[in-house]
Amino acid sequence: MLRTRTTGARRVPTVIAAAAAAALLTLTGCSGPQPGGGAAEATGQEQFTQADIDAALQEPTELTFWAWGAQYPSVVEAFNAAHPDVKVTLASQGSGSDHYTKLQNVLKAGSGVPDVVQLEYSVMPQFALGESLVDLGQYGVDSMQADFSESCWQGSKVDDALYGLPQDAGPLAMFYRQDVFDQFGLTVPTTWDEYVQTAQQLKAADPSRFIAADAGDPGAASALIWQAGGRPFQVEGERVSVDLADPGSTTWADNWQRLIDGDLVDTATPGFTPEWNAGLASGKYATLVTGAWAAGTLQRRIPDAAGAWRVAPLPQYGSGTAVSGQTGGSVSSVMATSEKKLAAIGFVQWMAANAESAQIWVDEGGFPCTSATLASPEWLDREVPYFGGQQINRIFAESAEQVGEGWAFLPFQAYANSVFPDTVGQAYVKQTDLQGGLRDWQETITTYGESQGFTVE
Amino acid sequence: MVTVAPVRRTPRRVQGSSTRRWVGWGFLAPFAVVFVFTLIAPIAYAVNLSLFQERLIGGTVFAGLxxxxxxxxxxxxxxxxxxxxxxxxxxxxxxxxxxxxxxxxxxxxxxxxxxxxxxxxxxxxxxxxxxxxxxxxxxxxxxxxxxxxxxxxxxxxxxxxxxxxxxxxxxxxxxxxxxxxxxxxxxxxxxxxxxxxxxxxxxxxxxxxxxxxxxxxxxxxxxxxxxxxxxxxxxxxxxxxxxxxxxxxxxxxxxxxxxxxxxxxxxxxxxxxxxxxxxxxxxxxxxxxxxxxxxxxxxxxxxxxx
Known part of the structure; x- marks a missing residue:
């Protein structure tokens, strides 16, 4: 017994140390010095011209570029080949949230920040607000407006300042399985009412199939609210207004609730998981409503389903003028901390607008933002074998023109999206309904916004 | 003479005991350095972090508890x-x-x-x-x-x-x-x-x-x-x-x-x-x-x- 007591007593400090060390595991990632407000742009007084930028591309320069899009390796390779003096190194930090987490960490640490980054339209305002991005307008890049489609261009601006050049876009469309529609004698829906009816028919014919997989995705939900005319987020400097009970949001919620209530969508399978892949490959899901970039995603992720998929215009809420929304799509931004801003801007310009780059982009299944490509008959008429030789780009291009105006993302959209499953997601596991979920989401967003010093109304 | 001897002896004794005390720290140093840098310092940093609030608008303010x-x-x-x-x-x-x-x-x-x-x-x-x-x-x-x-x-x-x-x-x-x-x-x-x-x-x-x-x-x-x-x-x-x-x-x-x-x-x-x-x-x-x-x-x- 005595032995027990002494060994036990000696162990106590070890125990506390172990507990404390374990607690620290959650903290190690948070360390790092203050970056001093993100090194504000200091070159505002000087005037740079396109000639300066072009000259910078003749100097020996090394740039780092963080991006995850599948087309970037080829684009960067082509840029390096065309510019012998400049060497761009592409680094992938994982897609989506992993990429942004890494970026936030290096910004906080103040070292290891890349020169150029890929940022989705939804996340760009957050980094712009943190003064982490170069306002390209100060370098005369605004003059490129005509090179890009209107919705891409607007998505690259915050408060009228240009924080990147648009690279790709995600106008909505409906991908569907022609084989499944044929097998069950379904007709392609053109309105959301028809979509729900089609879903019911499919369910009645084969209960193991669903019209779609949707476990709650903030990007997709926002895009369909956008289509329904909702403009839940409005931002004016430090004032943010959030109204997830506006008519558009409510229209979406009422419509989508029917699909959840009828078990017509598979709410147990989140996107981009192995289960989701398997379902898309097997025909378990008859449709996929998402951005045009999914044409490339499907071809890469599910090559075996070649010939089975087709594309149709997005179903509409009413019978009036067709309206579309957008999900995903990104800009290339130059970081404010970069010491090679001119060359970095030159690289971004080449990537976004050069004809060679644009060609690589669409050849590898990316959706373009350049007006020239969007209007080119060669691209529009392209028959894509994976989609049974369908001219899918015509449908996407039409959708891009129908994207509703005036949408804005929150300056902390990444956080808002991270808590979407905790709030709206609860409607998918039937703990609440979508309207209730949207109310909870609004509440969480408001609390967070206020804690960050915004005036939220 | 009588008074000098204790005076001389006193500093010597202090010197000797202080050396002995530092020798102990020397043996402890390899552990202490690692302990301070991997445990005490991060905890102190975390405690310090937890006393502030950094906002997107308005910067960092002291928030106490x-x-x-x-x-x-x-x-x-x-x-x-x-x-x-x-x-x-x-x-x-x-x-x-x-x-x-x-x-x-x-x-x-x-x-x-x-x-x-x-x-x-x-x-x-x-x-x-x-x-x-x-x-x-x-x-x-x-x-x-x-x-x-x-x-x-x-x-x-x-x-x-x-x-x-x-x-x-x-x-x-x-x-x-x-x-x-x-x-x-x-x-x-x-x-x-x-x-x-x-x-x-x-x-x-x-x-x-x-x-x-x-x-x-x-x-x-x-x-x-x-x-x-x-x-x-x-x-x-x-x-x-x-x-x-x-x-x-x-x-x-x-x-x-x-x-x-x-x-x-x-x-x-x-x-x-x-x-x-x-x-x-x-x-x-x-x-x-x-x-x-x-x-x-x-x-x-x-x-x-x-």
Whole structure:
């Protein structure tokens, strides 16, 4: 017994140390010095011209570029080949949230920040607000407006300042399985009412199939609210207004609730998981409503389903003028901390607008933002074998023109999206309904916004 | 002369004793440097972080204990905390009971190939936590995974183990699988230290197998129980890897505040609320240390009372 007591007593400090060390595991990632407000742009007084930028591309320069899009390796390779003096190194930090987490960490640490980054339209305002991005307008890049489609261009601006050049876009469309529609004698829906009816028919014919997989995705939900005319987020400097009970949001919620209530969508399978892949490959899901970039995603992720998929215009809420929304799509931004801003801007310009780059982009299944490509008959008429030789780009291009105006993302959209499953997601596991979920989401967003010093109304 | 001698002697003595004192620090230095830089400094930094609030608008302000006050009232944090307490209360007794049974079985000398059992039970502990979570994620899948295969092959309808009803049990299963062998090994090594003569005396006194277990083996395992319990307290309160990975498969049932650590992680990396996350981490660290200490002291006291 005595032995027990002494060994036990000696162990106590070890125990506390172990507990404390374990607690620290959650903290190690948070360390790092203050970056001093993100090194504000200091070159505002000087005037740079396109000639300066072009000259910078003749100097020996090394740039780092963080991006995850599948087309970037080829684009960067082509840029390096065309510019012998400049060497761009592409680094992938994982897609989506992993990429942004890494970026936030290096910004906080103040070292290891890349020169150029890929940022989705939804996340760009957050980094712009943190003064982490170069306002390209100060370098005369605004003059490129005509090179890009209107919705891409607007998505690259915050408060009228240009924080990147648009690279790709995600106008909505409906991908569907022609084989499944044929097998069950379904007709392609053109309105959301028809979509729900089609879903019911499919369910009645084969209960193991669903019209779609949707476990709650903030990007997709926002895009369909956008289509329904909702403009839940409005931002004016430090004032943010959030109204997830506006008519558009409510229209979406009422419509989508029917699909959840009828078990017509598979709410147990989140996107981009192995289960989701398997379902898309097997025909378990008859449709996929998402951005045009999914044409490339499907071809890469599910090559075996070649010939089975087709594309149709997005179903509409009413019978009036067709309206579309957008999900995903990104800009290339130059970081404010970069010491090679001119060359970095030159690289971004080449990537976004050069004809060679644009060609690589669409050849590898990316959706373009350049007006020239969007209007080119060669691209529009392209028959894509994976989609049974369908001219899918015509449908996407039409959708891009129908994207509703005036949408804005929150300056902390990444956080808002991270808590979407905790709030709206609860409607998918039937703990609440979508309207209730949207109310909870609004509440969480408001609390967070206020804690960050915004005036939220 | 008489007065000079003590004066001379006094500084010498002081010098000598101070040298001796510094020699001790010198021996301690290799440990102390590592200890200060890897433990004290990060904790001090975290405490410092937790006293401020950094906002997107308005910059950094000193907040005193505001973050702590907010945390104690935060329903999301409380929910997360309650969940890991529940996890601890259910999973740990089951795991330790099975570990103890396995240790006794191995020690009973009635098993053939006991080394094989020992290594097989211990093997999951060697699988990295991330890999284990991924693997179980595939097992649990109702469409793509083993559960799905069983369902379709045998026409069963096994429940979705990642639904809100089952998810905590699914996590407990992963933890039990991973740490059973480790705990078993700690208990088994405690049993191996029992002198053989004790069993001989017990046999001479006419004690049967169960009497030996109750009167010799279980008491001998007590220190091992205490230490495995302490590790389990830490493990449960700091639960992170498994749920964080399975979250991609079931985001609606495994929320961002599923465990306190996940809550701190999301606040910090998705919400950039480093300061509030630091406060939560400190609270969890203190809480874990206190509970672990109470378990330890209670274990010793009961042991002494016997």
């Amino acid at each position: 505001d973050n702590y006050r907010f945390a104690l009232r935060d329903p999301q944090f409380r929910e997360a905390l309650w969940r890991v307490v529940l996890f601890f209360l259910v999973q740990v007794p089951v795991m330790l009971a099975v570990s103890a049974f396995a240790a006794l079985a191995l020690d009973s000398a009635r098993l053939r190939w006991s080394a094989l059992y020992r290594i097989s039970l211990f093997l999951p502990f060697a699988v990295p936590g991330v890999i284990a979570a991924l693997m179980w994620g595939f097992v649990y899948g109702t469409d793509f995974g083993l559960v799905g295969n069983l369902n379709s092959t045998f026409g069963l309808s096994l429940p979705d183990l990642l639904s809100s009803r089952w998810v905590l049990a699914a996590m407990a299963n992963i933890s039990t699988w991973a740490f059973l062998g480790y705990n078993m090994l700690v208990m088994y090594s405690a049993l191996r230290t029992v002198p053989r003569e004790l069993y001989e005396s017990a046999a001479i006194d006419g004690a049967g197998t169960f009497r030996v277990v109750r009167s010799i083996k279980l008491p001998a395992m007590r220190p091992a129980f205490v230490i495995t319990l302490v590790f389990s307290v830490i493990g449960s309160f700091q639960l992170f890897n498994g749920p964080n990975i399975l979250r991609t498969l079931s985001p609606n049932t495994i929320g961002t505040n599923f465990t306190p650590n996940m809550y701190a992680f999301n606040l910090s990396f998705a919400g950039q609320q480093y300061n509030y996350a630091a406060a939560i981490a400190i609270i969890m660290g203190v809480l874990t240390a206190v509970v672990a200490y109470v378990v330890q002291v209670a274990g010793i006291r009961n042991g002494g009372a016997r």
